[in-house]
Amino acid sequence: MTQHYRIALAGLGGVGRATASLLLARREHYRQHYGVEVRLVAACGSRAGVMDAEGLELDRLDHLEEGLTGPDFIAASQADALIEAGPSDFRTGGPGLPYLRAALTARRDAIVISKGALVHDGRALRDLAQASGSLLKLSGATAAALPTIDLLHYNLLGCRVLGIEGILNATTNFLLDAMIHRGISFAEALQEAQAAGFAESDPRNDVEGWDTACKLLILANFGLGADLGIADMAVSGIDHLGEDQLRGWRDQGLVPKLVGRLWREGEAFKASVGVQAYPASDPFALVAGKNKAVRITTDLMGEITAMGGGSEPRATAAAALKDLEHILAIRSR
CATH class of the missing domain: 3.40.50.720 (NAD(P)-binding Rossmann-like Domain)
Incomplete structure (x- = not known):
């Protein structure tokens, strides 16, 4: 039946x-x-x-x-x-x-x-x-x-997760990609993203890092049994970046990404959100446009990286x- x-x-x-x-x-x-x-x-x-x-x-x-x-x-x-x-x-x-x-x-x-x-x-x-x-x-x-919580719940069972690093917000990744590779301003990149329909009319939760912080917190608490709150996290976004800083990264061959980071200190977890600049050889430097990525470091299965994305919604x-x-x-x- x-x-x-x-x-x-x-x-x-x-x-x-x-x-x-x-x-x-x-x-x-x-x-x-x-x-x-x-x-x-x-x-x-x-x-x-x-x-x-x-x-x-x-x-x-x-x-x-x-x-x-x-x-x-x-x-x-x-x-x-x-x-x-x-x-x-x-x-x-x-x-x-x-x-x-x-x-x-x-x-x-x-x-x-x-x-x-x-x-x-x-x-x-x-x-x-x-x-x-x-x-x-x-x-x-x-x-x-992007597979994130499933990696923790299914694929990495039996491992001890030592840390998580994630490009978890499509809007900020698009903005940084446009600013660093095409040389356009934050305002111009944001206008493009809003016209394309994937950036909010009020983008503050994205560009100030709060959306990334929320996703990282959920991964920590529901995926790893942590007990973190937003107040436990140091959070900064991309809205403060200036042209001089972007030019410096370009000159050094570095690629900036807004990244959420989770790591262990003893038996406790710590977390933060902020801009990290990666060398061109790092897989995170290759995460372009609206794509996302996560890198999970474990004790037994080493380092697992997933990247990609799909059209919203x-x-x-x-x-x-x-x-x-x-x-x-x-x-x-």
């Missing part, structure tokens, strides 16, 4: 809609590989939503009803899992935090794309998931298409649905 797995989606921006589109397109794949009938039974934005126990098609997301939103709306859908894809505010955890608290308390699995709640109240969410038996997955919140949606496949593999046993 085919099992049913019902999904509710909170957040209907670009990433949320891309996730819904890919999810619905993959339903036959889920049937064939896991014997599971996956249904999208509810979806909502900040003010309106839509629900159907028999399953929604993509066109229904264009016909939302005012007032159908919030954790109680998700609960009423009787979904087995929540995909949280709303806006992200690491300073308050909102708006995703109450959705996730309610879902995990009700023993729903959760796939998290936005970073805010994981940064703001990650320990409590981990504890809730453990207590309820819910599966909490977060690939979409940790550099999306589909790359982030695909990362979230990778998490769904991990969940289906467990729940369909």
